[in-house]
Amino acid sequence: MQRANFLKHVAQTSPAPMALEIAGGEGVYLIDTAGQRYLDLIAGIGVSALGHNHPAVVQAVQQQAGTYMHTLVYGEFVLGPQVELATLLCSQLPDGLDNVYFTNSGTEATEGAMKLAKRVTGRTEFISATRAYHGSTQGAASLMWPKDFTRAFHPLLPGIRHLDFNCTPCLDRITEQTAAVILETVQAEWGIRKPRPEWIRAVRRRCDETGALLILDEIQAGMGRTGTLFAFAQYGVVPDVLLLAKGFGGGMPLGAFVARRALMETLTNNPVLGHITTFGGHPVSCAAGVAVLQTLLEQPELLADVPKKEALFHRLLVHPKILHVRSAGLWMAVELSDFDEIRRVIAGCLERGLITDWFLFNERSLRIAPPLTITEEEITWACGVLLAALDDDGGAGE
Incomplete structure (x- = not known):
């Protein structure tokens, strides 16, 4: 019912919204109404710099x-x-x-x-x-x-x-x-x-x-x-x-x-x-x-650790389908071949519990802009999911 009312009464800005039913947020994660946790690799397009529901x-x-x-x-x-x-x-x-x-x-x-x-x-x-x-x-x-x-x-x-x-x-x-x-x-x-x-x-x-x-x-x-x-x-x-x-x-x-x-x-x-x-x-x-x-x-370590986390993304995001990774701190564009591939990978990541996105003027790149609080373990997991989505021509995995 909530999804139907969303589609009926809330104005959408694209013909195919993600339509995740969000029930909560915690740190780098969003949680849907079924209890599924999604690592938010875009932080609401850079908004949640300290993550979701930061105590302070x-x-x-x-x-x-x-x-x-x-x-x-x-x-x-x-x-x-x-x-x-x-x-x-x-x-x-x-x-x-x-x-x-x-x-x-x-x-x-x-x-x-x-x-x-x-x-x-x-x-x-x-x-x-x-x-x-x-x-x-x-x-x-x-x-x-x-x-x-x-x-x-x-x-x-x-x-x-x-x-x-x-x-x-x-x-x-x-x-x-x-x-x-x-x-x-x-x-x-x-x-x-x-x-x-x-x-x-x-x-x-x-x-x-x-x-x-x-x-x-x-x-x-x-x-x-x-x-x-x-x-x-x-x-x-x-x-x-x-x-x-x-x-x-x-x-x-x-x-x-x-x-x-x-x-x-x-x-x-x-x-x-x-x-x-x-x-x-x-x-x-x-x-x-x-x-x-x-x-x-x-907490100066939040900024001091950005170069180290940025470097970790670069080390892990190596794949034949990744043409280039541009970055400015914890803000990256992962360049692939075309928009069809971008959409396929975004969908594959979402089914695995990872939220990514694309750019207005660059349809060949995936957006990465996680909360600054993301840990190295969470980066490693996220990159593993992204690589698995690249490997899977059919979409979802386990």
């Missing part, structure tokens, strides 16, 4: 829910969880990133940052990378190229130009008409593509030369996913605006765009309330965010 996050949520929940959240009331999270977050960021605007999600963070860039620069042109994904609302979706996922919703925002990731000649497209360049620090939906350090530093220099803002999207790359709290720290650059979400809330809806106070203050006048939100920075979500960030800081 659950306690923070329960405590705040019993204190107060919704009230005005957009910078009018002094809300303890917001202040605590903003203060803690800024203490871990460079001096140029000291003011936080909380949002519901990464998409809303993108939208807010785009409005901020227009307001600060007085310009309307944006440059994003091909095969990038910054969200699905109309402003964020306007940044996407190719247009496979957006063409049905045109017209979108005008004034969007694109460059290829790691393309040096393309930097000439950044001019005095550019309000901002918005890039993922590591491209996610193209199948985990890291920037060349010299290239992303050249982007920073070109933005400085032209007066364009540099917006780095760490919605997926942030909160330890790549082995440092923020991926940009590995490249010797500091953005003008930083986007966060997904793992930032540890399972609760939470995002943010972060900039220096002088930039953010432009949203307070001409007009007043230049950007507002009903639920962004919800006290319960911010309490969860505090718990996530405190846990990452108090």
Whole structure:
């Protein structure tokens, strides 16, 4: 009955949803209504960075829910969880990133940052990378190229130009008409593509030369996913605006765009309330965010162990059908031959109790982004399942 009502009353975004009936979650596992445990190798697309139902996050949520929940959240009331999270977050960021605007999600963070860039620069042109994904609302979706996922919703925002990731000649497209360049620090939906350090530093220099803002999207790359709290720290650059979400809330809806106070203050006048939100920075979500960030800081081994776990995946994921494994910490794309093979392996893994997925702009790769808490034993088991699914042309095994 529940499955039938799901298909009848809950909007689906694909013609063939997984339709797992989730009854609970614990650590790296999801549990269905039949008691079957599934190792979640994608962590809700990078959201559950500390795993499902992490005790610190659950306690923070329960405590705040019993204190107060919704009230005005957009910078009018002094809300303890917001202040605590903003203060803690800024203490871990460079001096140029000291003011936080909380949002519901990464998409809303993108939208807010785009409005901020227009307001600060007085310009309307944006440059994003091909095969990038910054969200699905109309402003964020306007940044996407190719247009496979957006063409049905045109017209979108005008004034969007694109460059290829790691393309040096393309930097000439950044001019005095550019309000901002918005890039993922590591491209996610193209199948985990890291920037060349010299290239992303050249982007920073070109933005400085032209007066364009540099917006780095760490919605997926942030909160330890790549082995440092923020991926940009590995490249010797500091953005003008930083986007966060997904793992930032540890399972609760939470995002943010972060900039220096002088930039953010432009949203307070001409007009007043230049950007507002009903639920962004919800006290319960911010309490969860505090718990996530405190846990990452108090348990440094979670980040310190990322390279070792990344290397273990690389050692184990060796198979004639695996063409390549790209990674940025505990974030990987396992490249196979084509989408039919991807779908077959995803189905075979699911029948064996392992959840994997694919990428929007790379139909030849499997997505791996487990909770940072995954153990070496769990990695070994997961890789064994994946290899067995590759071996089994017929699908399921025991």
